[in-house]
Amino acid sequence: MPLTGKQRRALRAKGxxxxxxxxxxxxxxxxxxxxxxxxxxNDHELIKVKIHEGPETRQEAAARMAQSTGAELVQLLGRTALLFRKREEDSEFDNL
Structure with missing residues (x-):
């Protein structure tokens, strides 16, 4: 299920x-x-990814990474993407 605005805000603050x-x-x-x-x-649930110039735009690269890994794209700010995928067990983000 997609993240709500409140959840995105909390994840941006943590990230x-x-x-x-x-x-x-x-x-x-x-x-x-x-x-x-x-x-x-798998290790961290919430990660930052730096996207340099390449064959895809930064928006395309971030969207492809999120889709291919089953993660949510929380934020794309400049060349930095914030991705989140909650673990089924032992999650740090159970309160989201």
Whole structure:
């Protein structure tokens, strides 16, 4: 189910101080990038992704990453995307 505005606001506040854990280079969104993103989402639930110039626009790259990993695109600010995927068990975000 999509996130509400209140949930997005809370996630943006939690994600503000995070550092990017995945960096998309000039090759764009590759299988390796998607694998790294999936692993990071499994580990952290909420991650920042830095998107550099590539074959796709930053909006296309962020949307593709979110769709391919089953995550929600919380925010796209400049070249930084904030992605969220809640774990089924032992989630840090049970109150959302």
């Amino acid at each position: 503000h101080h995070l550092d990017p854990v995945v960096i998309v280079g000039q090759s764009g969104v590759t299988e390796g990038i998607l694998g790294a993103t999936t692993q990071a989402l």
